Amino acid sequence: MSAVIAVEKEKLETPPLDIHYLGDRALRQPAKRIAKVDDSLRQLAKEMLQTMYSSNGIGLAAPQVAINKQLIVIDCEPDNSANIPLILINPKIIGYSQELCVVEEGCLSIPGVYLDVTRPKTIEVTFKDEQGKPRKLQATDLLARVIQHEMDHLNGVMFVDRVDNGLALNEALQKQGFSVQAVKPVK
Structure with missing residues (x-):
């Protein structure tokens, strides 16, 4: 097991990073691959986790905090202190199931x-x-969905870009002022 980035799963009054919102150009830039995994990157991952927990999130991609790097942090069980958060550097999906599922999504940037x-x-x-070691993971259900959602951010794609119901989309965005x-x- 790799060394884990230790972060209290608590809501900070002032999280270390600012989350950017739909409409911000930072969210539409393709993220750059990370060449070197070092302490500054681990510190960024730690601050991303603190920001994610402070915002009641279960996933956060670096572009959401205006950092143009292929870095994602995920914790599908933020209320379980024993659950270890997942840090993915330069993630790449190498296989998809044929089976699709429709689930409601939200996003800290919307x-x-x-x-x-x-x-x-x-x-x-x-x-x-976070140690720079190559990993491979088979993910299903919520974890698979969160990884796909966060990886979309690395490509400048937001979950609303994938919503089929245009009427519901327009209504929900307008209601929240987007x-x-x-x-x-x-498509």
Whole structure:
């Protein structure tokens, strides 16, 4: 087991990083691969986890805090102190299941908006961990969905870009004060 980045799973009044919101150009830039895994990267992952926990999230990608790097932090059980968060550096999906599932998603960069998104139920992903070691993971259900959602951020894609129900999308975005023009549908 690799050394784990130790972070208290608590809500900080002032998280170390600022989350950027739909409409911000930082969210639409493709993230750059990380060449070197070092202490500064581990510190960034730690601050991302603190920011994610402070915002009641279960996943956060570096572009959401305006850092153009292929780094994702995930914790599908933020209320379970024994659950170890997942840090994915330069993740790449190498396999998808044929089986799709539709589940409601939300995003820290689009607060208050929750809409159905169709994604593969199971994925296989390769990545480097926080020590720079190559890893391979088979993920299903919620974890698979969170990895896919966060990896979309690394490609400048937001979950609203994948919503099929345009009416529900427009309504939800307008209700929360977001511009429908900020959506860039992917098919």
